[in-house]
Amino acid sequence: MTQDNGAERDEDSDVARETELEPAVLDLFDDYRAAFDDFDADAVADCFAYPNVIWQFGKGNVFADDEELLENIEKLLAALDKEGVVASDYEIVAGYIGGDTAVATLSWVQSDAQGEAVFEFTCHYHLLFDGDTWRIAMIVNEP
Structure with a gap:
């Protein structure tokens, strides 16, 4: 059975199963990548839920709204x-x-x-479906 957010759910269980990421989630990451490639801070910020947390350099940073996050994105x-x-x-x-x-x-x-690769890194994303689209709620950057 497919839920409204695109996730597959076992009909005999109320527990979602591990699955390939659905097209709507892949679209979020494609939009996120495109926003970085276009150097479009507003489009990057549009990929996030608020508040959100970004863990980088061993510290968690909480961004209450897009104004706070935009400052970080622009840097x-x-x-x-x-x-x-x-x-x-x-x-x-x-x-x-x-x-x-x-x-x-x-x-x-x-x-x-x-x-040529300038940066190579891994990030862990926690996403929320807000009833309309998937958004990034938290990122943990690997050191």
Whole structure:
């Protein structure tokens, strides 16, 4: 049986099963990647639920609204531009959808104009389905 959010649910159980990520979740990550590739801070922020938490450099940062998050995103985009990053790509390492929540682990490569990797890293995403679309509620960046 498929739920409103696209997750598969065992008809004999109220527990969601581990599954491939559904198209709506993949669309979120494609939009997120495209926003970074376009250096579009507003489009990056649109991928998030509020409040949200981003764990980076061993510290959790809580962003109550898009205004707070945009400041962080703009700094990140400026740093990526300075390093010559022009493209981002990801591979899904793991994913799970249960009800209106999902978790996904993505391995990222951010490359320069010559296609050389500038940054390679892994992030763990906790997602929420808000009745309309999937949004990022928390990111944990691996050190």
